[in-house]
Amino acid sequence: MDIKHITSPLQQEVIKKLAVGDMVSISGRIVTGRDQIHKYLASGGNPPIDLSGLVIYHCGPVVIKEKGQWKITAAGPTTSVREEPYQAEIISKLRPGAIMGKGGMGEKTRKAMSECGCVYLHATGGAAQYLAECIVKVEGVYLEQFGQPESMWLLTIKDLPALVTMDSHGNSLHDTVLNDSSKRLEGLFSQPFSVRK
Amino acid sequence: MYDLIRKTSTVLPEDVTLAIKKAIAREEKSSVAEQTLDIILKSIVLSSKNGLPICQDTGTVLVMIEGRPDKSIFHLEKSIKDAIRKLTKEGILRQNCVCPLTEKNTLDNTGKYVPQIHFEPVNGPTRISIMLKGGGSENMSTQYSLPNSKIQAGRDMEGVRRCILDAVFQAQGKGCAPGILGVCIGGDRASGYLIAKKQLFRKLDDKNPSPVLAALEKTVLKQANELNVGPMGLGGKTTLLGVKIGHAGRHPACYFVTVSYSCWATRRYVVELNQKGEIKKWI
Ligand code: SF4
Numbered sequence: 001m002d003i004k005h006i007t008s009p010l011q012q013e014v015i016k017k018l019a020v021g022d023m024v025s026i027s028g029r030i031v032t033g034r035d036q037i038h039k040y041l042a043s044g045g046n047p048p049i050d051l052s053g054l055v056i057y058h059c060g061p062v063v064i065k066e067k068g069q070w071k072i073t074a075a076g077p078t079t080s081v082r083e084e085p086y087q088a089e090i091i092s093k094l095r096p097g098a099i100m101g102k103g104g105m106g107e108k109t110r111k112a113m114s115e116c117g118c119v120y121l122h123a124t125g126g127a128a129q130y131l132a133e134c135i136v137k138v139e140g141v142y143l144e145q146f147g148q149p150e151s152m153w154l155l156t157i158k159d160l161p162a163l164v165t166m167d168s169h170g171n172s173l174h175d176t177v178l179n180d181s182s183k184r185l186e187g188l189f190s191q192p193f194s195v196r197k
Numbered sequence: 198m199y200d201l202i203r204k205t206s207t208v209l210p211e212d213v214t215l216a217i218k219k220a221i222a223r224e225e226k227s228s229v230a231e232q233t234l235d236i237i238l239k240s241i242v243l244s245s246k247n248g249l250p251i252c253q254d255t256g257t258v259l260v261m262i263e264g265r266p267d268k269s270i271f272h273l274e275k276s277i278k279d280a281i282r283k284l285t286k287e288g289i290l291r292q293n294c295v296c297p298l299t300e301k302n303t304l305d306n307t308g309k310y311v312p313q314i315h316f317e318p319v320n321g322p323t324r325i326s327i328m329l330k331g332g333g334s335e336n337m338s339t340q341y342s343l344p345n346s347k348i349q350a351g352r353d354m355e356g357v358r359r360c361i362l363d364a365v366f367q368a369q370g371k372g373c374a375p376g377i378l379g380v381c382i383g384g385d386r387a388s389g390y391l392i393a394k395k396q397l398f399r400k401l402d403d404k405n406p407s408p409v410l411a412a413l414e415k416t417v418l419k420q421a422n423e424l425n426v427g428p429m430g431l432g433g434k435t436t437l438l439g440v441k442i443g444h445a446g447r448h449p450a451c452y453f454v455t456v457s458y459s460c461w462a463t464r465r466y467v468v469e470l471n472q473k474g475e476i477k478k479w480i
Contacts, residue, residue, distance in 0.1 A: 021229075023229075023232070059253070060253065060254070060291070061253055062250055062253050062255070062288050062291045063288070064287070064288035073249050073250065073288045074249060074250040074252065074253035074255075074291070075253055076252055076253045076254070078254070078333065079333045079336070079371055081371065102333075102370070102371075102373070102429060103369070103370055103371040103429075103430065104370075104430070122429065122431065124233050124236045124237060124240075124429060125333070125370075125373035125429055125460070126237065126240070126251070126252040126254075126331070126373045126460060126461060126462045127236045127237050127239075127240035127252075128240060128244070128249075128250060128251065128252045128253040129240045129241075129243035129244040129247065129249055129250075129251070130236050130237075130239050130240035130243060131240070132249075132253075133243065147292060147301075147302040147304070148291075148292055148302075149253075149291060149292065150302075161232075161236060163229060163233075163431060165431065173431060173432075174369070174370075174430065176432075177369065177370075177425070177426060177427070177430055177431065177432050178369060180425055180432075181366055181369070181424045181425055181426050182366065184423060184424050184425055185362060185363070185366045185424060188362055188420050188423065188424070189348070189349070189359060189362075191420075192355045192358075193354055193355045193358040193413065193416055194355075195354070195408070195409050195412050195413075
């Protein structure tokens with residue numbers, strides 16, 4: 001499969017060309033944000049930095065301080081759908097270029113993504129070490145009052161692998177898998193279990 | 198305790214790693230499923246090589262102690278808590294305990310009822326079972342009360358099969374599939390979850406002593422993988438790595454089926470201690 005190399009912050013013409021099923025390799029500057037950050041931003045809190053075009057990564061990293069320097073020791077994605085109540089609002093207000101996490105998001109987010117030109121990038125859940133190796137530098141940390149995993153970390157990454165699972169044209173791989181597996185479940189329900197004695 | 202918890206966070210059990218390797222071989226070449234599993238395997242190798250957490254969600258610590266009820270148990274509890282605090286400082290455990298009243302993180306992974314330590318009196322050598330259970334997968338765990346008209350599940354093994362498949366379908370990729378299921382048939386609302394979780398300590402290649410449950414485990418594993426949810430819910434042949442089913446007596450009025458969902462990063466070990474409280478053997 002071909003891999004598309006993209007750089008955050010993302011330009012609108014790049015975003016528009018991304019389609020569901022594209023494998024991408026991301027470099028550049030991204031921010032992390034999870035439950036507390038989303039709640040804060042959606043309820044009118046000021047973003048500490050300009051988020052336009054940036055990748056917002058749903059991630060609560062494990063961070064330690066070594067000789068006065070921050071070091072990320074694990075950084076996989078967290079479940080995105082928890083941010084569903086806030087995400088659409090944040091996309092239309094702050095215009096990030098992509099949301100990255102795991103598990104995909106719902107209807108409201110999908111709509112906001114097509115309206116504002118934003119995509120959803122699926123990172124491999126739990127692959128904390130592999131993904132941590134893609135983080136080349138911790139640039140800064142904001143909103144530290146939310147505790148370490150919940151703070152906003154500004155990171156420089158290189159070649160982080162992900163899959164486009166929701167694009168800016170209204171498509172979602174998560175819906176396709178859901179509908180397909182739902183049909184298969186129905187099929188399996190019609191084969192009752194019995195133990196041969 | 199320090200070594201035990203450290204290993205649990207950084208080295209994936211052999212049977213789980215092997216199951217992931219087998220799954221890679223089953224998936225189609227250069228499919229999203231194969232690539233996803235490949236990234237997972239690379240990450241597992243890196244974490245054990247570098248002695249760093251397998252997943253950034255280092256989970257909730259669950260400890261089960263079996264042994265003679267004497268004073269040494271209190272020492273164990275203390276050494277577990279000390280180890281957890283130390284490992285949190287070292288970044289091997291993430292700060293994963295929040296007080297729901299103050300909404301403050303306790304910062305050291307201890308808090309009210311945390312870590313969870315269960316004790317079972319047994320007349321034999323002390324055994325410690327430890328698990329780091331990820332929050333994302335815990336959210337996918339669920340309990341059914343039968344009969345359930347929505348999925349037409351009655352109070353029999355066919356009903357149980359429907360519950361388990363439905364749970365896998367509902368979870369999609371959100372519990373970091375491919376997952377491992379611990380299931381309890383019967384029990385009450387509380388014991389169901391605990392017994393379901395206990396099943397997750399079983400090795401993936403063990404055989405259920407009950408022929409009915411062994412057959413059900415085999416059927417459900419095969420069928421769940423036919424759902425095509427796939428690794429991370431992105432489609433593919435591997436949705437589960439294992440299904441382990443236990444049972445408990447039930448009240449005549451109740452029939453619960455409890456499913457504990459565990460992610461591919463199923464981190465658990467069982468050890469036996471010697472008289473001095475040192476690890477004698479890994480089980
Ligand atoms: S569900 Fe498991 S693998 Fe996924 S993020 Fe949580 S602990 Fe990690």
